[in-house]
Amino acid sequence: MHIAEGVLPWPILVAGGALTALGTAVGLRRVDYDKIMSVAMLSAAFFVGSLVHVPVMGSSAHLVLGGLLGIVLGWAAFPAILVALLLQAVLFQFGGLTTLGVNTFNMAAPAVLCHYIFRPLLESRSPKQRNIAAFAFGFLALLFSALLTAGSLALTEGFLVAAVALLASHVAVMVIEGFVTMFAFGFLARVKPEVLEAGGVRPQTS
Incomplete structure (x- = not known):
């Protein structure tokens, strides 16, 4: 779901960059030394997982793993995703530097949102409830990311069809x-x- 260079108008780019800067600042403030390894590993998992993609007009379809990052990292998903997207833009020209802020926000914000919505259910004593919550975490994190990305494209003249195709794909x-x-x-x-537990989730396995 990388939005390419030269697609979005500057107001959306500026807004995305500002929101990502804010989210990253909060994420970095909340990362402690015990969490650094988890942040690095999940950033690497995001980097590798989202390299396998199918092009879709102005964007691409691929695994994002935003739900998993949200469960484990919470707000730290912002810096983890930012670093991974920056490396992808520099090394493989996926997305771009000007769209880095928008792409990061579109993928990290839903992960953080789902963290607060579903974290209590992940600590349920019922295995069925835990499984449903974890599934919803992954499904909805990507759904919200797709909606944000499609919304970014829909606000750009000539990309409404691409926005619909993105959601469908x-x-x-x-x-x-x-x-x-x-x-x-x-x-x-x-x-x-x-x-x-480092991400604030204390699962019950009984």
Whole structure:
């Protein structure tokens, strides 16, 4: 879901850059030394996962893993995604430097939002509730990211069709993201619960 260079007008670029700067500042203030490794690993996972993409007019369809980053990192998803997108723009020309702020906000803000909505459900004693919450985390994080990206394109003259195509192309990916997030959460809860606890989630495995 990288918006390419030269697509968006400057007001959207400036607004996206300002919001990302704010989110990154909050994220960096909330990162402690115990969380640095988790931030680095998930930033790398985001970097690799979103390299496999299918071009869609002005954007692309690929795994984002925003739900997983939101579960583990919370606000730290902003700097993690920013670094990954910066490297992708510099090394592979995915997205771009001028659209870095917009692309980061579109992917990181939903991760943070879902963190606050679903975190209590992830701590439920019911395995079914935990699985549903983790699936919804992944599905809705990508849905909100797709809506923000499509909205950015829809506000640009001549890109309404591209915005609709973007949403349509990501429906299947949203379902995949939901299952990936659900299985990843279940695995971490059983094997490495301290990773989730560093993000403020205290899973119940009984």
